[in-house]
Amino acid sequence: MIPEINIIIPLYNEEKVFPLLISRITALLNQSQLAIMVILVDDGSTDATSLLMKQLSIEDERFSSIILSRNFGHQLALTAALTMVNASEAVLIIDGDLQDPPELLGDMYLLYKEGNDVVYAVRESRKEGFFKVGFYKLFYRMLQKIASIDIPLDSGDFSLLSRRVVNVFNAMPEESRYLRGMRSWVGFKQIGYKYSRPDRQAGNTQYTFRHLLRLAMNGIFNFSEFPIKFITFMGVSTMSIGVIYFIITLIKRFSSDYVPDGFTAIVFLIILFGGVQLISIGIIGEYLIRVFFQVKKRPLFIIKELIVDKKEIKNNDS
Ligand code: UDP
Numbered sequence: 001m002i003p004e005i006n007i008i009i010p011l012y013n014e015e016k017v018f019p020l021l022i023s024r025i026t027a028l029l030n031q032s033q034l035a036i037m038v039i040l041v042d043d044g045s046t047d048a049t050s051l052l053m054k055q056l057s058i059e060d061e062r063f064s065s066i067i068l069s070r071n072f073g074h075q076l077a078l079t080a081a082l083t084m085v086n087a088s089e090a091v092l093i094i095d096g097d098l099q100d101p102p103e104l105l106g107d108m109y110l111l112y113k114e115g116n117d118v119v120y121a122v123r124e125s126r127k128e129g130f131f132k133v134g135f136y137k138l139f140y141r142m143l144q145k146i147a148s149i150d151i152p153l154d155s156g157d158f159s160l161l162s163r164r165v166v167n168v169f170n171a172m173p174e175e176s177r178y179l180r181g182m183r184s185w186v187g188f189k190q191i192g193y194k195y196s197r198p199d200r201q202a203g204n205t206q207y208t209f210r211h212l213l214r215l216a217m218n219g220i221f222n223f224s225e226f227p228i229k230f231i232t233f234m235g236v237s238t239m240s241i242g243v244i245y246f247i248i249t250l251i252k253r254f255s256s257d258y259v260p261d262g263f264t265a266i267v268f269l270i271i272l273f274g275g276v277q278l279i280s281i282g283i284i285g286e287y288l289i290r291v292f293f294q295v296k297k298r299p300l301f302i303i304k305e306l307i308v309d310k311k312e313i314k315n316n317d318s
């Protein structure tokens with residue numbers, strides 16, 4: 001069967017929320033007019049998630065499962081699912097913890113039918129911790145200011161993408177993937193759909209602060225040359241200050257008995273510019289790391305097992 005819609009869901013240690021997730025999704029599949037197939041991705045879970053997924057996909061052909069060989073991270077788990085998409089119309093991307101209510105598909109599909117290739121959900125309110133909400137808000141506003149493309153504020157991966165947008169995604173070879181940035185980059189007609197984001201329904205978040213920071217860094221360094229431009233700006237301004245100071249010192253030197261001050265100023269300047277230089281090297285390094293991984297051309301993810309149409313396919317090639 002060729003479905004009209006694929007729903008793709010990455011899962012990492014989500015055994016607690018899994019039954020609830022599947023009952024919500026099944027209810028949606030049963031009442032929807034659309035032909036929907038669900039693609040679940042196990043991102044190297046260490047709990048029972050992959051077992052539960054397999055059981056479900058063997059029983060119900062509307063659910064396919066991709067089991068990755070290890071934890072590749074949320075963005076790559078989604079990337080894996082996107083390569084398996086077979087829907088004729090569009091693809092809905094949601095989180096497994098029910099923070100992105102699957103029931104919104106109907107409304108989002110209507111917007112898609114009005115000619116929008118991308119319908120991205122915009123979080124009008126969040127029911128997460130104060131600190132996390134603050135961090136997100138600050139980050140999106142900063143990214144908006146510095147990114148070379150226009151990434152909509154407060155939108156996550158939760159979105160409905162037309163088949164042709166998914167095809168473009170699949171043809172984009174970039175190693176460091178930041179889907180919400182790529183989504184803005186592809187263009188076409190895009191529209192926001194406002195919703196209020198609930199808290200995760202069970203289990204714990206898999207995104208530690210380190211992961212969030214990594215995602216944020218990818219957002220900045222993959223989509224903006226601002227940091228490099230900023231280095232140049234810093235270099236030019238500090239050099240100008242240096243030149244002016246040098247001229248003033250020279251004039252003083254020859255017009256009076258001026259003796260340079262002690263070490264204080266020198267030590268201060270060495271520390272300051274040592275720091276500026278290290279930061280600059282670090283920023284260049286961020287780009288270099290990305291080039292390094294890109295030229296390696298490793299596969300983005302490795303599929304260990306697939307369950308499609310109730311049949312289990314094991315990967316014995318890699
Ligand atoms: N996830 C994943 N791989 C990871 C971390 C998370 O596939 O390495 C999945 C997770 O199971 C969930 C979604 O990505 O379905 C979002 O993760 P989470 O809810 O932990 O993130 P948050 O909502 O806190 O940003």
Ligand code: MG
Pocket residue numbers: 095097099200205
């Ligand atoms: Mg979540």
